[in-house]
Amino acid sequence: MENRTSVEIGNDAGRAADNVVAALEAQIVSGQLKNKAPLPAERELMEQFGTSRTVIREAISKLSSLGLVETRPRFRPIVRKPDYATVLHACGNVVQHLLTDKTGIKNLYDSRVFMERALVRDAAMSARKEDIVDLKAALENNRNAIPDSLEFYKTDVAFHGVLYRIPRNPIFPAIHEGYTSWLAPQWDQMLRSPERNEVNYIAHKAILDAILERDPAAAEEALTNHLKAAWEFVRVTFDWGEE
Amino acid sequence: MENRTSVEIGNDAGRAADNVVAALEAQIVSGQLKNKAPLPAERELMEQFGTSRTVIREAISKLSSLGLVETRPRFRPIVRKPDYATVLHACGNVVQHLLTDKTGIKNLYDSRVFMERALVRDAAMSARKEDIVDLKAALENNRNAIPDSLEFYKTDVAFHGVLYRIPRNPIFPAIHEGYTSWLAPQWDQMLRSPERNEVNYIAHKAILDAILERDPAAAEEALTNHLKAAWEFVRVTFDWGEE
DNA sequence: AACGCCTTTTGGTATGACCAAACTAAAAGT
DNA sequence: ACTTTTAGTTTGGTCATACCAAAAGGCGTT
Structure with missing residues (x-):
């Protein structure tokens, strides 16, 4: 059940998380993931992207440091469209x-x-x-x-x-x-x-x-x-x- | 009653990782971990801090987004003392x-x-x-x-x-x-x-x-x-x- | 000293499991 | 009918283990 063929150009040992980040990023800016709405559950995302939870969590971590989601310790990440205050x-x-x-x-x-x-x-x-x-x-x-x-x-x-x-x-x-x-x-x-x-x-x-x-x-x-x-x-x- | 109003946006959700981050942070600013030097191996850090590799990796990810280490895909993270360019x-x-x-x-x-x-x-x-x-x-x-x-x-x-x-x-x-x-x-x-x-x-x-x-x-x-x-x-x- | 070859180390990823907190909805109490 | 309790279910945080491929290091040859 693993589609490993999702190798983008330059299958360089780049992080798989980057693909997930890019995808979620696109969904956020396009409004597909609405502002202030919670991100899908990790286990759902890992199915959606066909990767392990490890990668999903790393991606969420990246999104967090990018300011695109707001994370609180035990809660769902909240989508947040970035603004200047975020920077x-x-x-x-x-x-x-x-x-x-x-x-x-x-x-x-x-x-x-x-x-x-x-x-x-x-x-x-x-x-x-x-x-x-x-x-x-x-x-x-x-x-x-x-x-x-x-x-x-x-x-x-x-x-x-x-x-x-x-x-x-x-x-x-x-x-x-x-x-x-x-x-x-x-x-x-x-x-x-x-x-x-x-x-x-x-x-x-x-x-x-x-x-x-x-x-x-x-x-x-x-x-x-x-x-x-x-x-x-x-x-x-x-x-x-x-x- | 704990005040959990720390709505840090660039923050990651892992609280265990925060301890590791804080410790490494201190070692970096104190010079114990020298600038431009590679971070210890993940497996070594996990022994040093008595946690799993999951936490260590998350801590490193956070240090990276803080600009305190410089990470390249397959390489050892490099310690970087923060300066204004880092910001x-x-x-x-x-x-x-x-x-x-x-x-x-x-x-x-x-x-x-x-x-x-x-x-x-x-x-x-x-x-x-x-x-x-x-x-x-x-x-x-x-x-x-x-x-x-x-x-x-x-x-x-x-x-x-x-x-x-x-x-x-x-x-x-x-x-x-x-x-x-x-x-x-x-x-x-x-x-x-x-x-x-x-x-x-x-x-x-x-x-x-x-x-x-x-x-x-x-x-x-x-x-x-x-x-x-x-x-x-x-x-x-x-x-x-x-x- | 420089180059190629081989072994070890190490980061990236995948699985699976467990716990406690958060969520949800049914059940109980007013 | 509505709030409160409570029991069951999700779900995030953490751990342990394993495998692979790329980097690092050792080693002998040139």
Whole structure:
């Protein structure tokens, strides 16, 4: 009952799982396997593809690391059509290994500063009316949350998030999610206080004011000051070495 | 009551394998398993960890998707200490699924334009003498390669690569590698010609001139024109719809 | 030292089995 | 009639074993 003739071109010792991966991949993107639906049972797949469960499991593992299915320990894999957040999430597992020392964190933080400098400049030059509305609303939420550090953290992230949405490129919000999930958790919450919140609120306000003035240079400078100050505060608090 | 909210998507379902992964992970980062060295044989690992080969193989598969080892079909996995290129490499497999339609490609291309606009601006403002030397050399290579489209492609990539190195953040060159490996292969080579090469060389020269003039706005504009024109050429050539 | 030959090692795959958790549906209780 | 219990059935996670072909290593010849 074994159809071993399914040898594709170049029967190179390539993994049989790759064929299964490719097939399921096609079924997922074509919608034949619907999003959010569970994958067929392993024993069914092994019959469907004429291979052993070993291969099926390896294929599912690959699909999982590709972000095409979502696996939980004892549950059926769930089909998931990939999006930009998926990519960043997949990166996260690897990124973690690069943040073990201060250098790694600094590099990532610097890249964020670089990114957001460009973002605020872009915002100052080409933010639409809706964007301005969103920014003002985010800033207002920011101000109201000053007494509550946890809430302020959320509004802080949200304010920056608006900046990432202004270019209307879905990649950018995903990057933002990456930064906040990789960079912040280590210290961002613990060293907040109403006083710090006030400082950050003022910084945000300065950024928004510059955007309203349509002044890219001022916006960039305000953003830079904001993030540099935040880094400096973290650096001193944790007694990291000099720059 | 255990909190099983870890909805890791790049994660595999095997919990026993996770222990092995964690252990090997630690051995890799601690240098106990040296970089570029082969992993112990599977049968040895299964004795070392007291588990079945199933679990060991699953762990290796996961390490592979984490970028901590490099696997070739019939060969011993090679230990690879993670770096920024590793992250991008891990992303690549997922990214591929987002580039199936024009929208996905456009989003990625736009993000590249956004990134490089910021890069040339940064270069114009803070390029060092060495950077200028590198840029001039890259441009010269560019010019010499105009008759040879394949060679020109390499020098083209190299020229942009210099821009990514100027901020001296190792994340940026990795991003550049991502862009070139994900974005270009689909069309970049095939629609080159000495005439196009000439055009691109001139565009590069304009960028460098603006950088030499320490004029961020001019540099940004030159870069934007360069990349927008390249996109437009691709768009028309492939008869993609309007913007 | 380079090449070809032979033995061992090792990764890829197939089977079959077992367990515990998840699922399902019938049975019991309200 | 509806919720809760419960018993039976799937199904994922793991183990053990076996076989094959390709890689690795040893060895003698050139």
